[in-house]
Amino acid sequence: MIKMFYDSHAHINMLTKKELEEMLERTKDKNVDEIISCSTSFESNKQNLLLSKKFPQIKAAIGLYPLDAMELEEKELDRAFGFFEKHIKEVKAIGEVGMDYKYCKTDEDKEKQKDIFIRFIELGKKYDKPLIIHSRYAQRQVIETLEKEDCEKVLLHSFVDSKKLMLRAANNNWFVGVGMSVLFNEQVQRNISEFPIENLLLETDSPIRFDGKKAMSDDIISIANKVASLKEIEIGLIEKRQEANYTKLFE
Numbered sequence: 001m002i003k004m005f006y007d008s009h010a011h012i013n014m015l016t017k018k019e020l021e022e023m024l025e026r027t028k029d030k031n032v033d034e035i036i037s038c039s040t041s042f043e044s045n046k047q048n049l050l051l052s053k054k055f056p057q058i059k060a061a062i063g064l065y066p067l068d069a070m071e072l073e074e075k076e077l078d079r080a081f082g083f084f085e086k087h088i089k090e091v092k093a094i095g096e097v098g099m100d101y102k103y104c105k106t107d108e109d110k111e112k113q114k115d116i117f118i119r120f121i122e123l124g125k126k127y128d129k130p131l132i133i134h135s136r137y138a139q140r141q142v143i144e145t146l147e148k149e150d151c152e153k154v155l156l157h158s159f160v161d162s163k164k165l166m167l168r169a170a171n172n173n174w175f176v177g178v179g180m181s182v183l184f185n186e187q188v189q190r191n192i193s194e195f196p197i198e199n200l201l202l203e204t205d206s207p208i209r210f211d212g213k214k215a216m217s218d219d220i221i222s223i224a225n226k227v228a229s230l231k232e233i234e235i236g237l238i239e240k241r242q243e244a245n246y247t248k249l250f251e
């Protein structure tokens, strides 16, 4: 069986041309097979679709970041969803979508975010596409919404803060994404050491800044090594599991 690593959540459109080309060379050397580049704004959707056509390693996810989506008028939202339907067969997933209550001031804002999220959930179901989900300050609310909507294909991005909610996600047969924070955050390390690897996917959220520099998709290997040491298992087993998990969710 072929084993590979995958970066299940990045923003490759935010890299410079040079950064992108150098990163793709390194990922080839390090057995990182595919990178999912998530979209946040109108513009990034177009960029990620283009990148996925140009580089076979890059797979696009289409969507709108919840805080960006919340600012749109109904007409603009309809236009965005028209665009998503038109291109959905070209992409691997829908993301990054979800709910973010950090900068939500009113219940009305929260309701609007939830309504848009449900629209993305319905889009995913219609075309059998997994959802890559952002849930800052709204982790429980996101889980409740997904459960109510009977969602099956779910990756909760950077969902490493609450052991209780992580296990609830695993019980629903969903996946949880772990990123660069596992390298330094002791609480995250504890949560990951007790979380089933059958429900774990690795992600860099590149080019998020880490340790003074931009995270790149080949940093997935550092994350994999850290998870292996926390679990006290061989890196090869992590790689084998990543192959199985990634294929299960995205193929």
Ligand SMILES: [Zn+2]
Pocket: 009, 010, 011, 038, 096, 205
């Ligand atoms: Zn992201």
